[in-house]
Amino acid sequence: MTAAIEARNLSKTFGGERRWFGRARPPVCAVREVSFRVAAGETLGIVGESGCGKTTLARMLAGLLPPSGGRISVDGKEPRAGAGPWGGLVQYVFQDPLGALNPRKTIRQIMHAPLRHLLGMDAPAREARVAELFDAVNLHLAFLDRYPHEFSGGQAQRIGIARALAANPRIVVLDEPVSALDVSVQAQVLNLLADLRRAYHLTYLLISHDLAVVEAVSDRVAVLYCGAIVELADAAEVFARARHPYTRLLADSAPVPGRPPAAAAPGELPDAPTRGCAFAARCSRADAACRQRAPEPVYTRKENYVRCFRPLETPR
Amino acid sequence: MSGARFAASFAALGALLLRHRLAGLGALVLLVVAALAAAAPLLPLPNPDLTDLANRLQRPGAPGHPLGTDHLGRDLLARLVWGTRLSLAVGVFASLIAALAGSCIGIAAGFFGGRTDNLLMRGIDMLMAFPYILLALAIVAALGPGLLNALYAVAIVNIPFFARSVRGATAAIAHREFVDAARLAGMRNWRIIGGEILPNVAPVITIAMSTTIGWMILETAGLSFLGLGSQPPQADLGSMLGEGRNLLINAPHVSVVPGAMIFVVVVSINLLGDGVRDWLDPRLRAGQLSRPAAVTRIERADAGAAHRPDGALLQVRGLRTRFVSAGARTQYAVNGVDLTVDAGQCLGLIGESGSGKSVTALSLLGLAPSPPAVIGGGRVYLAGEDLLAADFERLRAIRGRRVAYIFQNPMAALHPLMTVGAQLTEAIRCHRRMPRQAALDEALGLLRQVRMPGAAARARQYPHELSGGMRQRVGIALALANAPELVIADEPTTALDVTVQAQILQLLAQLRRERNLALIFVTHDFAVLSQLCDRVAVMYAGRIVESGPTHDILARPAHPYTAGLIRCAPRLGGGRRPAAIPGLPPAADRLPRGCAFAPRCARRREACEAGKVASTRLSAARRVRCLYPLEAA
């Protein structure tokens, strides 16, 4: 069976190109050698702290940013390099729901754009399809003639989701879809996304900094640190039975009601990745080998792996 | 409504009207002048170029020549009208040319970025390397004197201004998410420029035009004044002025009148332009450019009613804060909040955005920004003293000394151009007089207390050189600088990563124990709150809907909203789908009459929406504002 989406050694480096005057800026590695396969209908959660390359990865997967190295294949096909976003296959739901809607267009104009440009539908067909989509995300058709500023964050995010679905994509990249929303609205949107996945047989890539959201929604979870996946495991056990020390640190740091504040590990995300394992400087288990070489993936199960020389023993 | 309130709202309204009245006045004058200029061929005016040496240098008011005549006996009124016509036309065309060329360059540079941007903007920089008018002079020198050449020169000189502002606006928009969305919707570059970028850049172009059109009229007139623009016998206002200059002493009207006309035209254009800017700039429209005062405006409707403060460190009774702005509905953010914090106690104030929790925190020391905030009632007793009745000096002595704040975004709350050490010593020395060195030593001690690695070196750094976590440590050190009794922390970990959040929470817990600090911890996250706080107060639509011991409420919430808030956030290891609360919180400018949560509540009955719901005591430590609370305790 082919994967719905597969990334092989995907990398992205910013900077490094020569400027007109002066020296070249040092290159910054935003995403390093990321590989994963996501089966059709599966949800892969991608979790990490700010600056770990989550959004860069997401934008590459949606074709909004050309990778510096590696490959992406969707449904076994490789979208042509440099062909721009492959909107008909992969769609994107943005973090800032209002920022993703052009303030000077009506919702109708916004909703019609993908139907017209990607699917080439005529006006009556577009109207019918929009009505169907709005029904699916529980929005009123009267909203179509309004402008984005008239909506709350939760409503705007529903519009953003409806627009993403309009193109009939196989895969939807959800970039922090609920982090800009209020707590009480977050759950509404998460539940809507879960319902839509079932109804439209979608594959999700859910990017978030919120461990609990990722755990609740995903089938499998990739933990990103300094641009590399340090652990890829099933959602049910990634935090409960962490194998990578960084995953463990994340899980311990997440506040849980009733649990006293964790004895926090020192340090923060480094500015520039060092030689060897990027986490070594903060890791209590690191030894000389960790600081010398970057660890390769060690496969734990068919598709799951951990990038660590000295993974934690999982308590049985 | 008090007299002061009336006066203040009238002043604000007056300011608004004044600006718009001035813009209206500018528009009116401009309209009249432009209409006269446009109608010049139809008006019963003598030929402006007809010389009549017998009647030269007639004073204004001479028969047949209302404004007199010039040195060749030409009628000044006719020349003025025709000259205005010419000057206006040249100014408008020059600004259109500059706007078109500049916007094209700016949009191309901003949208495509990279090499294109570099090349185009280097060219613009070259143009900007010339002092403004000098470039126009050089261009006229190359093209030769003449009105059309002056027009080109002035237009070229103004291209950089358009190019730069449009480029800035375009680059900001080109990276917005809706442009990515348009790409994903299959739109190509040119369609994106036309459909997504241009409509959003248009206000910037309009603003730039409204700023520059006045200059351009001035500059073309100036070139004509120097004899490099319009050539005789054709005359615009500038060349009239230039010709009349030699007669300044004997016949001042020949030069003063056309100059006054230029002034009137340009002033009216600029006044109108200011109005256009106010109207187009969303920040100005929202009244956000008002300067917040040092203390929130206080207009307590319940000035007479006094409560008896008890022994608590902080006691808040019936606090009300609203946001009043001209031309918008009043937002009722805080609607009668009661809080009590004892010495050494930690109170968690939880709610969604818009629930009024941050406004409550800021109102306690009069820090809610006014305008638009107004404290409309209530008492804030600090150890028995009503802070809302204190004068500014008294309040200032308490701020930072006895009650201190920690803000959500440490980057924004620290002065960007002062070193960490300077800000700390300043905070110390503004309450306690001591030599600079002693204060610096104390500052270093504080940095060590907040576990800042390499304290001495960090003190010499600027906020932007620190990581997010370290910045918040500085924020905490600043709050602790004068050993306050109470610290109010407004979402201090929301902007931080989860591992850093854990560090900061641990630090706060530790410091609280060591110093027996009272803490008000404002947050939207029950999980974070439960790690730190003994007691919790849940806010919804500006009211406390439930309060009590944290573990008690977490285990057995009484208010349906509290229960919903606990259930709707997914928990790590919870393994279940979150249960959503349906609907949206009410808008703060249209609060329902009864329970604000009733429209979203599954337990709603008629009585809930009929009238105000009072807070009732559930047990010794718990209160709830609900007619039909869940089974509790």
Add this chain to the structure above:
Amino acid sequence: MRYCLKRLMAVVPVLLGLTVIVFSMLAFLPGDPATAILGPYATPDNVERLNRQLGLDKPPAQQYLIWLGNILQGDFGRSYSLNRPVLDEVLERFSATLVLAGAALLLCTLWGILIGVRCAVAQYGWSDRLLTLAAVAGISVPSFWLGLLAILAFSVHLRWLPASGMFAVYGGGGAADLVRHLILPALTLSVVATGVIARLTRSAMLEVLRQDFVCAARARGIGERRVIYRHAFKAALVTIIPVIGVQAGFVLGGAVYVETVFQWPGVGRMLVQAISTRDIQLVQGGVVVVAASYVLFNLLADLAQHALDPKIKT
């Protein structure tokens, strides 16, 4: 320090580009300079000889390089109309312009900032309204007209101050005389820039006063005066300083009008005369010197801003 060097290096291409623009603009102009010099009755023979003499028969690129090489050696050529070396004339005139423009820049910076801060502090008060209105009037007034009015009022009617020149013709000289002659033109020249700086300072201060760090400073109990004049003003200066750099360009350029009105023997008046007489070498020399000095001034403004704002690290 590294920033200074980098910034200095960046000036070189700008200066080079500037000379290219000046040269190409004036070298390809439609009229023939030799014809212009020799007058309409010159024989074609004479014209060709003069062209050769001026090097105008060579290809443009070569002409430019020769011209640039000469400039770098301080040889800007000879002015046809004045019959003296261009550089001597330009430097003499430019020093007079510098006195005028420097005084005006000082005035507009001082008054502009004072008025702007005053307006921001008393926002929507009467002083704010009056001063903002005055600032609008200031940016709208044609300086050549304002100069004439000033002469009418203070020289013709009140006879307080001299109307023209830099020194009195008889018994002139000395600093006091210079200042007396300087007052009217410097004030006239500073009006527009004062208006611009005042408006900008006002909005920059209002913008800064809304920011979180001002609220945070107040929350620390820091006095209102210190909050406004130290915290807010310091942050506002970062946006004000570049505008002062731009205003220096306006003042230098605006000097053309004021010099013409007040017969100030500056470079602006010289340029206008040179353009009328088509004295190309003089125009080129004047434009290059003034523009280059403006570029250097902006360099100073940049360095000042850098000293103030530690965040700029490019």
